[in-house]
Amino acid sequence: MLLIRDVTRDDYLVVKKLLDSNDLGVGGAYYPxxxxxIVADLDGSVVGIAEFQFDCDFGRDEGRLAHPxxxxxxxxxxVAEARRRRGVGRALVTEIARRARDAGHTFLxxxxxxxxxxxxxxxxxxxxxxxxxEPDGPGAAWGCPVAQILAGGGAAPVRGR
Numbered sequence: 205m206l207l208i209r210d211v212t213r214d215d216y217l218v219v220k221k222l223l224d225s226n227d228l229g230v231g232g233a234y235y236p237x238x239x240x241x242i243v244a245d246l247d248g249s250v251v252g253i254a255e256f257q258f259d260c261d262f263g264r265d266e267g268r269l270a271h272p273x274x275x276x277x278x279x280x281x282x283v284a285e286a287r288r289r290r291g292v293g294r295a296l297v298t299e300i301a302r303r304a305r306d307a308g309h310t311f312l313x314x315x316x317x318x319x320x321x322x323x324x325x326x327x328x329x330x331x332x333x334x335x336x337x338e339p340d341g342p343g344a345a346w347g348c349p350v351a352q353i354l355a356g357g358g359a360a361p362v363r364g365r
Contacts, residue, residue, distance in 0.1 A: 206292065208299045211241040211253070218250045219243065226282040228317070239279060242299055244292045252283040254296040258307050275311035275347065276304035294356075297332045301353035313337065313347030332356065 220234035244252030333352040338344040
């Protein structure tokens with residue numbers, strides 16, 4: 205059964221491996237200081253991770269006036285390749301949206317990673333309800349109202365909030 209929960213120190217090694225396998229590793233040990241982190245746990249194994257922040261004004265300082273300020277922001281998201289297209293990513297996004305709503309935020313945003321499977325990531329985020337909020341191009345932000353994501357649902361139970 206899929207369970208979305210807060211990351212624990214016991215998860216750090218597997219989280220680092222998962223991030224590295226998705227070309228998202230930063231080298232060295234994993235330590236998520238200053239970030240909210242949740243994992244997707246399938247029968248005791250971590251198969252997905254999402255790092256996020258609330259009250260992020262990413263882009264405002266760079267003059268991105270179309271970018272709404274003070275939103276919840278997904279920083280990093282990865283799902284084990286063998287577990288993709290099975291609801292893991294959607295469950296992570298939905299849990300972030302729930303937490304954002306509970307914290308009083310109404311908008312969720314991210315910048316999809318570039319790379320070989322960028323089109324697949326775009327398709328996934330669109331299926332979750334997100335859409336480009338800036339002109340298309342490298343580093344363009346995507347987002348949508350939190351309520352839109354929550355209306356699409358997400359079936360994973362939650363523990364460890």
